[in-house]
Amino acid sequence: xxxxxxxxxxxxxxxxxxxxxxxxxxxxxxxxxxxxxxxxxxxxxxxxxxxxxxxxxxxxxxxxxxxxxxxxxxxxxxxxxxxxxxxxxxxxxxxxxxxxxxxxxxxxxxxxxxxxxxxxxxxxxxxxxxxxxxxxxxxxxxxxxxxxxxxxxxxxxxxxxxxxxxxxxxxxxxxxxxxxxxxxxxxxxxxxxxxxxxxxxxxxxxxxxxxxxxxxxxxxxx
Numbered sequence: 001x002x003x004x005x006x007x008x009x010x011x012x013x014x015x016x017x018x019x020x021x022x023x024x025x026x027x028x029x030x031x032x033x034x035x036x037x038x039x040x041x042x043x044x045x046x047x048x049x050x051x052x053x054x055x056x057x058x059x060x061x062x063x064x065x066x067x068x069x070x071x072x073x074x075x076x077x078x079x080x081x082x083x084x085x086x087x088x089x090x091x092x093x094x095x096x097x098x099x100x101x102x103x104x105x106x107x108x109x110x111x112x113x114x115x116x117x118x119x120x121x122x123x124x125x126x127x128x129x130x131x132x133x134x135x136x137x138x139x140x141x142x143x144x145x146x147x148x149x150x151x152x153x154x155x156x157x158x159x160x161x162x163x164x165x166x167x168x169x170x171x172x173x174x175x176x177x178x179x180x181x182x183x184x185x186x187x188x189x190x191x192x193x194x195x196x197x198x199x200x201x202x203x204x205x206x207x208x209x210x211x212x213x214x215x216x217x218x219x220x221x222x
Contacts, residue, residue: 020045020169023205031179033109033139043099050099067096074101080119081105086112110135110144142180148216156209170205180221187217196222 021043029035043050057063074092082090086108093102107113117132137144156164174190181196190199203213 022171022173024173024175026175026177027110027113027135028177029110029137029144029179033137034107035110036104036106037110037113038102038104040103041099041101047097047099070094074103076123077120078103080123081116084112084116084119087116110137142183142221143218144176144178144221145218146174146176146216148214153210167205167209172203172205172208174201174215175199176219178219178221183220183222185217185219187214189213190217 021041022045024038024040024042026038026040027035054067071094074094078090078092081087081103088106090105091103093100095101105116113135114133117134121132133147134149135144135146156167175198176190177198179197182192182199185192185199187201189203190201192199199217199219201213201215201217207213208215
């Protein structure tokens with residue numbers, strides 16, 4: 001979970017100044033292992049407060065990033081992803097009226113996303129301790145795994161009260177869509193679509209930090 005939190009904290013520092021944001025993490029995987037990855041930050045529920053904060057120089061002792069700084073950071077992340085083997089068609093969109101930011105790309109195999117995150121770490125877009133090996137797939141065994149990550153409650157406990165409040169009301173949604181039907185999965189917290197070609201997990205980010213819900217899941221296809 002920390003990789004997602006830190007990715008958005010680093011790319012979009014305004015998150016440090018408000019709660020009530022949503023993260024959508026979406027993967028669409030075809031039968032041959034290729035697919036599309038999309039991650040969206042939606043802070044529209046806090047847009048009035050963010051619009052006011054964006055006019056300030058500092059708040060709670062933190063520098064308020066300007067629009068150009070945020071754009072530069074997002075574009076830098078996009079350039080790094082574009083340079084990762086196996087990743088193509090990298091797209092970004094930035095709606096600063098509603099504070100909705102999106103990054104998407106295609107991959108030849110899902111592990112290319114891990115490699116892209118590794119490159120972000122190498123370029124100091126991600127912190128050194130952030131896990132990046134999120135996905136793995138075995139086409140022969142018809143398995144797709146969302147790998148386990150460590151708990152980050154200790155990191156959360158070390159935060160100041162104002163920083164912890166950022167996560168109050170924040171939501172995370174994971175959607176994984178497939179060309180093949182799902183036979184079974186190891187994490188029942190993921191809802192299985194009626195056509196058995198998608199799974200979805202919705203959670204408060206605090207529930208993930210405190211591990212009341214788990215992200216890891218191994219999916220077996222028919």
